[in-house]
Amino acid sequence: xxxTFKKALLPAMITSTLIMSGCGGGSSNDTGSTPxxxxxxxxxxxxxFGSVYVNGVKYETSATSMxxxxxxxxxxxxxxxxxxxxxxxxxxxxxxxxxxTDLIYENExxxxxxxxxxxxxxxxxxxVLGQQIEVNADTRFDQGMTVADLADxxxxxxxxxxxxxxxxxxxxxxxxxxTFNPATDLVEIKGVISNLTASSFTIRGLTINxxxxxxxxxxxxxxxxxxLYVEVKGLLNGTALDASKVEAEEDGLGENADDVEIExxxxxxxxxxxxxxxxxxx
Numbered sequence: 001x002x003x004t005f006k007k008a009l010l011p012a013m014i015t016s017t018l019i020m021s022g023c024g025g026g027s028s029n030d031t032g033s034t035p036x037x038x039x040x041x042x043x044x045x046x047x048x049f050g051s052v053y054v055n056g057v058k059y060e061t062s063a064t065s066m067x068x069x070x071x072x073x074x075x076x077x078x079x080x081x082x083x084x085x086x087x088x089x090x091x092x093x094x095x096x097x098x099x100x101t102d103l104i105y106e107n108e109x110x111x112x113x114x115x116x117x118x119x120x121x122x123x124x125x126x127x128v129l130g131q132q133i134e135v136n137a138d139t140r141f142d143q144g145m146t147v148a149d150l151a152d153x154x155x156x157x158x159x160x161x162x163x164x165x166x167x168x169x170x171x172x173x174x175x176x177x178x179t180f181n182p183a184t185d186l187v188e189i190k191g192v193i194s195n196l197t198a199s200s201f202t203i204r205g206l207t208i209n210x211x212x213x214x215x216x217x218x219x220x221x222x223x224x225x226x227x228l229y230v231e232v233k234g235l236l237n238g239t240a241l242d243a244s245k246v247e248a249e250e251d252g253l254g255e256n257a258d259d260v261e262i263e264x265x266x267x268x269x270x271x272x273x274x275x276x277x278x279x280x281x282x
Contacts, residue, residue: 024079036165037090040098044263045161045170046083057091059100064089068105069157079105082140082171084159091259105221106249108155108167109133112180117152125166126150129189129241130206132166133158133242144174155180157188163265180237189241190231190249193233196224200240207240208232219245 044055052059061076068074079085085105111129118124124135124147135147150156150172159171174213175185191203200209201224214234216222224230224246234243 003063007027021161036093037098038093038258040087040089040091040259041116041156042087042089043086044087044261046079046081046085048081049076050077052079052085052087052103053177054085055261057096057098059087059089059103061100064103064193066103066105069107074105074173079103080140080171080173082138084108084157084161084170088171088251100209100229106190106231107157107159107173107188108162109189111155111189112152112182112185113150113154113156114152116152118150120142124150126152128156128158129187129236129237131189131204133160134166134170136168140171141167144173145174145252145258149174153179155185161264169266185235186244187236188202189232193226193228193230196226200227201269203232205232208234208243208246209237210246214243215245215247217245219246219248220250228282233268 005244018210022237042054042057047056050058052061064076065072066074066076066078068078071078083105087104088098088102088263089100109128109131113126113128115122115125115127118127121177125134126135135150139147142147154173156212157173157175158167158169159176160167160169162168176246186263189206191202193201193203195202199211200207202208210224216224219228219230229249231247232241234241
Protein backbone atom coordinates (compact mmCIF):
# COMPACT_ATOMS: atom_id res chain seq x y z
CA UNK A 1 0.00 0.00 0.00
CA UNK A 2 1.32 3.44 -0.97
CA UNK A 3 0.63 6.36 1.33
CA THR A 4 1.02 10.04 0.45
CA PHE A 5 -0.07 13.35 1.92
CA LYS A 6 -1.58 16.36 0.19
CA LYS A 7 -1.73 19.93 1.40
CA ALA A 8 -4.87 20.57 3.44
CA LEU A 9 -7.66 22.61 1.89
CA LEU A 10 -8.17 24.63 5.07
CA PRO A 11 -4.75 26.16 5.80
CA ALA A 12 -5.54 27.60 9.24
CA MET A 13 -6.32 24.11 10.55
CA ILE A 14 -3.69 21.52 11.38
CA THR A 15 -4.98 19.02 8.84
CA SER A 16 -3.69 16.46 6.41
CA THR A 17 -5.22 14.60 3.52
CA LEU A 18 -4.23 10.95 3.54
CA ILE A 19 -4.49 8.92 0.33
CA MET A 20 -4.23 5.16 0.65
CA SER A 21 -3.87 3.30 -2.65
CA GLY A 22 -4.82 -0.32 -2.97
CA CYS A 23 -3.68 -2.91 -5.43
CA GLY A 24 -6.36 -2.06 -8.01
CA GLY A 25 -6.80 1.21 -9.80
CA GLY A 26 -6.67 2.39 -13.34
CA SER A 27 -3.57 3.21 -15.25
CA SER A 28 -2.99 4.75 -18.65
CA ASN A 29 -2.49 2.36 -21.55
CA ASP A 30 0.67 2.37 -23.64
CA THR A 31 -0.72 4.75 -26.24
CA GLY A 32 -2.18 7.15 -23.71
CA SER A 33 -5.22 7.53 -25.97
CA THR A 34 -7.86 6.25 -23.54
CA PRO A 35 -8.46 8.12 -20.27
CA UNK A 36 -8.71 5.85 -17.24
CA UNK A 37 -10.40 6.16 -13.88
CA UNK A 38 -9.94 4.63 -10.45
CA UNK A 39 -12.62 4.05 -7.85
CA UNK A 40 -12.24 6.24 -4.77
CA UNK A 41 -13.91 6.73 -1.40
CA UNK A 42 -13.34 10.28 -0.20
CA UNK A 43 -13.93 11.85 3.21
CA UNK A 44 -13.42 15.60 3.19
CA UNK A 45 -14.75 19.16 3.24
CA UNK A 46 -16.77 20.75 0.44
CA UNK A 47 -14.71 23.70 -0.84
CA UNK A 48 -16.71 24.79 -3.89
CA PHE A 49 -19.55 24.18 -6.33
CA GLY A 50 -20.11 23.96 -10.08
CA SER A 51 -20.37 20.23 -9.43
CA VAL A 52 -18.83 19.58 -5.97
CA TYR A 53 -15.19 20.18 -5.01
CA VAL A 54 -13.77 17.98 -2.23
CA ASN A 55 -10.07 17.50 -1.45
CA GLY A 56 -9.02 19.27 -4.63
CA VAL A 57 -11.14 17.10 -6.95
CA LYS A 58 -14.11 18.38 -8.96
CA TYR A 59 -16.78 15.67 -8.77
CA GLU A 60 -19.52 15.60 -11.40
CA THR A 61 -22.87 15.26 -9.59
CA SER A 62 -25.53 15.22 -12.33
CA ALA A 63 -26.42 11.59 -11.52
CA THR A 64 -25.27 11.43 -7.89
CA SER A 65 -27.45 9.90 -5.18
CA MET A 66 -27.32 12.33 -2.23
CA UNK A 67 -28.24 11.88 1.42
CA UNK A 68 -28.14 14.97 3.64
CA UNK A 69 -28.97 14.69 7.35
CA UNK A 70 -30.94 11.43 6.90
CA UNK A 71 -32.79 12.78 3.84
CA UNK A 72 -32.11 10.28 1.02
CA UNK A 73 -33.83 12.50 -1.55
CA UNK A 74 -31.50 15.47 -1.10
CA UNK A 75 -30.01 17.49 -3.94
CA UNK A 76 -26.94 19.66 -4.41
CA UNK A 77 -29.03 22.66 -3.31
CA UNK A 78 -28.98 21.15 0.21
CA UNK A 79 -25.19 21.20 0.38
CA UNK A 80 -23.02 24.04 1.71
CA UNK A 81 -19.32 24.90 1.60
CA UNK A 82 -17.71 23.61 4.78
CA UNK A 83 -19.82 20.46 5.10
CA UNK A 84 -17.84 17.31 5.86
CA UNK A 85 -19.01 14.66 3.39
CA UNK A 86 -18.27 11.13 2.24
CA UNK A 87 -18.18 10.43 -1.51
CA UNK A 88 -18.16 7.12 -3.35
CA UNK A 89 -17.14 7.52 -6.95
CA UNK A 90 -14.33 7.57 -9.47
CA UNK A 91 -11.43 9.91 -10.16
CA UNK A 92 -9.99 10.44 -13.64
CA UNK A 93 -6.34 9.92 -14.41
CA UNK A 94 -5.78 13.70 -14.31
CA UNK A 95 -6.31 13.47 -10.54
CA UNK A 96 -8.48 16.59 -10.36
CA UNK A 97 -11.80 15.53 -11.93
CA UNK A 98 -14.14 12.68 -11.21
CA UNK A 99 -17.71 11.48 -10.82
CA UNK A 100 -19.58 11.03 -7.54
CA THR A 101 -21.87 8.00 -7.39
CA ASP A 102 -23.04 8.61 -3.82
CA LEU A 103 -22.59 11.60 -1.51
CA ILE A 104 -23.50 11.54 2.19
CA TYR A 105 -23.54 14.42 4.67
CA GLU A 106 -24.22 13.94 8.37
CA ASN A 107 -23.45 16.33 11.20
CA GLU A 108 -21.13 15.36 14.04
CA UNK A 109 -23.32 16.79 16.80
CA UNK A 110 -26.54 18.76 17.19
CA UNK A 111 -27.49 20.51 20.41
CA UNK A 112 -27.40 23.69 22.51
CA UNK A 113 -24.26 25.78 22.94
CA UNK A 114 -22.77 26.02 26.44
CA UNK A 115 -19.51 27.36 27.88
CA UNK A 116 -19.25 29.84 25.00
CA UNK A 117 -15.90 31.66 25.08
CA UNK A 118 -14.96 34.29 22.49
CA UNK A 119 -12.14 35.86 24.51
CA UNK A 120 -9.80 34.79 21.70
CA UNK A 121 -11.53 35.78 18.42
CA UNK A 122 -9.02 33.69 16.45
CA UNK A 123 -10.14 30.50 18.21
CA UNK A 124 -13.61 30.64 19.75
CA UNK A 125 -14.52 27.64 21.89
CA UNK A 126 -17.79 26.23 23.17
CA UNK A 127 -19.38 22.96 24.22
CA VAL A 128 -22.21 21.05 22.52
CA LEU A 129 -23.42 17.85 24.24
CA GLY A 130 -20.18 17.72 26.17
CA GLN A 131 -18.09 18.00 22.99
CA GLN A 132 -15.46 20.73 22.76
CA ILE A 133 -16.09 22.76 19.59
CA GLU A 134 -13.48 25.07 18.08
CA VAL A 135 -14.45 27.89 15.70
CA ASN A 136 -11.82 29.68 13.62
CA ALA A 137 -11.47 31.73 10.46
CA ASP A 138 -12.17 28.70 8.26
CA THR A 139 -15.52 27.87 9.87
CA ARG A 140 -18.43 28.44 7.50
CA PHE A 141 -21.97 29.28 8.60
CA ASP A 142 -25.33 28.51 7.03
CA GLN A 143 -27.08 31.29 5.16
CA GLY A 144 -28.09 34.18 7.39
CA MET A 145 -25.93 33.12 10.35
CA THR A 146 -22.64 34.67 11.50
CA VAL A 147 -20.24 34.06 14.34
CA ALA A 148 -21.96 36.91 16.21
CA ASP A 149 -25.05 34.71 16.54
CA LEU A 150 -23.23 32.17 18.71
CA ALA A 151 -24.02 32.24 22.43
CA ASP A 152 -25.02 29.92 25.25
CA UNK A 153 -28.43 28.36 24.56
CA UNK A 154 -28.31 28.68 20.77
CA UNK A 155 -29.37 25.40 19.12
CA UNK A 156 -26.88 24.44 16.39
CA UNK A 157 -25.71 21.63 14.14
CA UNK A 158 -21.94 21.18 13.74
CA UNK A 159 -19.95 19.52 10.97
CA UNK A 160 -16.21 19.33 11.31
CA UNK A 161 -12.95 17.48 11.76
CA UNK A 162 -12.37 15.31 14.81
CA UNK A 163 -9.28 15.31 16.96
CA UNK A 164 -8.62 13.50 20.21
CA UNK A 165 -9.74 16.58 22.17
CA UNK A 166 -12.22 18.57 20.06
CA UNK A 167 -14.27 19.02 16.91
CA UNK A 168 -12.79 21.71 14.68
CA UNK A 169 -15.98 23.17 13.18
CA UNK A 170 -15.99 23.57 9.40
CA UNK A 171 -19.75 24.25 9.10
CA UNK A 172 -22.35 25.45 11.63
CA UNK A 173 -26.08 25.73 11.06
CA UNK A 174 -28.59 27.26 13.46
CA UNK A 175 -31.57 24.97 14.05
CA UNK A 176 -34.19 27.52 15.09
CA UNK A 177 -34.61 31.19 15.90
CA UNK A 178 -35.65 30.71 19.52
CA THR A 179 -33.79 29.36 22.53
CA PHE A 180 -33.25 25.63 22.87
CA ASN A 181 -36.03 23.78 24.71
CA PRO A 182 -34.79 20.54 26.34
CA ALA A 183 -38.34 19.22 26.72
CA THR A 184 -39.06 19.15 22.97
CA ASP A 185 -35.91 19.74 20.90
CA LEU A 186 -34.23 16.54 19.70
CA VAL A 187 -30.44 16.47 19.90
CA GLU A 188 -28.02 14.18 18.05
CA ILE A 189 -24.54 12.77 18.42
CA LYS A 190 -22.51 10.19 16.48
CA GLY A 191 -19.67 8.07 17.73
CA VAL A 192 -18.45 4.78 19.14
CA ILE A 193 -20.25 3.13 22.06
CA SER A 194 -18.17 2.59 25.19
CA ASN A 195 -18.86 1.74 28.85
CA LEU A 196 -22.04 -0.14 27.91
CA THR A 197 -24.36 -1.23 30.75
CA ALA A 198 -27.94 -2.54 30.78
CA SER A 199 -29.33 1.00 30.56
CA SER A 200 -26.58 3.38 29.45
CA PHE A 201 -23.39 3.88 27.47
CA THR A 202 -21.09 6.79 26.61
CA ILE A 203 -19.98 8.47 23.39
CA ARG A 204 -16.85 10.63 23.79
CA GLY A 205 -17.70 11.16 27.46
CA LEU A 206 -21.42 11.91 27.01
CA THR A 207 -23.74 9.58 28.94
CA ILE A 208 -26.54 8.07 26.83
CA ASN A 209 -29.51 6.54 28.67
CA UNK A 210 -31.79 4.00 26.95
CA UNK A 211 -34.70 1.75 27.93
CA UNK A 212 -37.40 -0.46 26.40
CA UNK A 213 -38.93 2.50 24.57
CA UNK A 214 -35.69 3.34 22.72
CA UNK A 215 -35.79 2.33 19.06
CA UNK A 216 -32.72 0.23 18.15
CA UNK A 217 -32.25 0.36 14.37
CA UNK A 218 -29.97 -1.33 11.85
CA UNK A 219 -28.31 -3.42 14.57
CA UNK A 220 -28.38 -7.26 14.38
CA UNK A 221 -30.70 -8.74 17.02
CA UNK A 222 -31.17 -5.17 18.32
CA UNK A 223 -28.12 -5.75 20.51
CA UNK A 224 -25.84 -2.85 21.43
CA UNK A 225 -22.13 -3.47 21.99
CA UNK A 226 -18.99 -1.57 22.88
CA UNK A 227 -17.13 -0.46 19.76
CA LEU A 228 -20.28 -0.07 17.65
CA TYR A 229 -20.48 3.23 15.72
CA VAL A 230 -23.96 4.73 16.11
CA GLU A 231 -26.10 7.82 15.67
CA VAL A 232 -28.15 8.70 18.74
CA LYS A 233 -31.20 10.98 18.83
CA GLY A 234 -33.12 12.00 21.91
CA LEU A 235 -33.79 14.63 24.55
CA LEU A 236 -31.20 16.31 26.71
CA ASN A 237 -31.59 15.42 30.40
CA GLY A 238 -29.21 17.61 32.37
CA THR A 239 -25.76 16.53 31.21
CA ALA A 240 -27.01 13.22 29.76
CA LEU A 241 -29.01 12.28 26.69
CA ASP A 242 -32.16 10.15 26.95
CA ALA A 243 -32.14 8.23 23.68
CA SER A 244 -35.31 7.86 21.62
CA LYS A 245 -33.39 6.14 18.79
CA VAL A 246 -30.01 4.45 18.42
CA GLU A 247 -29.02 3.53 14.87
CA ALA A 248 -25.88 1.81 13.65
CA GLU A 249 -23.88 3.85 11.15
CA GLU A 250 -21.01 2.94 8.85
CA ASP A 251 -17.81 4.44 10.26
CA GLY A 252 -15.39 2.91 7.79
CA LEU A 253 -14.58 4.03 4.25
CA GLY A 254 -15.04 0.71 2.51
CA GLU A 255 -12.59 -1.90 1.29
CA ASN A 256 -13.42 -2.24 -2.41
CA ALA A 257 -12.19 1.10 -3.74
CA ASP A 258 -8.83 1.51 -5.45
CA ASP A 259 -8.09 4.60 -3.32
CA VAL A 260 -9.32 5.92 0.01
CA GLU A 261 -8.80 9.62 0.75
CA ILE A 262 -9.35 11.17 4.18
CA GLU A 263 -9.02 14.81 5.17
CA UNK A 264 -8.71 15.43 8.88
CA UNK A 265 -6.65 16.31 11.94
CA UNK A 266 -3.83 13.96 12.88
CA UNK A 267 -4.33 12.67 16.44
CA UNK A 268 -2.85 10.09 18.79
CA UNK A 269 0.48 9.94 16.97
CA UNK A 270 2.65 7.05 18.17
CA UNK A 271 6.21 7.37 16.89
CA UNK A 272 7.27 3.96 18.18
CA UNK A 273 4.42 2.16 16.42
CA UNK A 274 4.38 4.53 13.40
CA UNK A 275 0.61 5.02 13.78
CA UNK A 276 -1.87 7.87 14.14
CA UNK A 277 -5.61 8.40 13.78
CA UNK A 278 -7.39 10.72 11.36
CA UNK A 279 -11.20 11.14 11.57
CA UNK A 280 -11.29 8.15 13.90
CA UNK A 281 -9.45 5.92 11.42
CA UNK A 282 -6.22 4.32 12.67
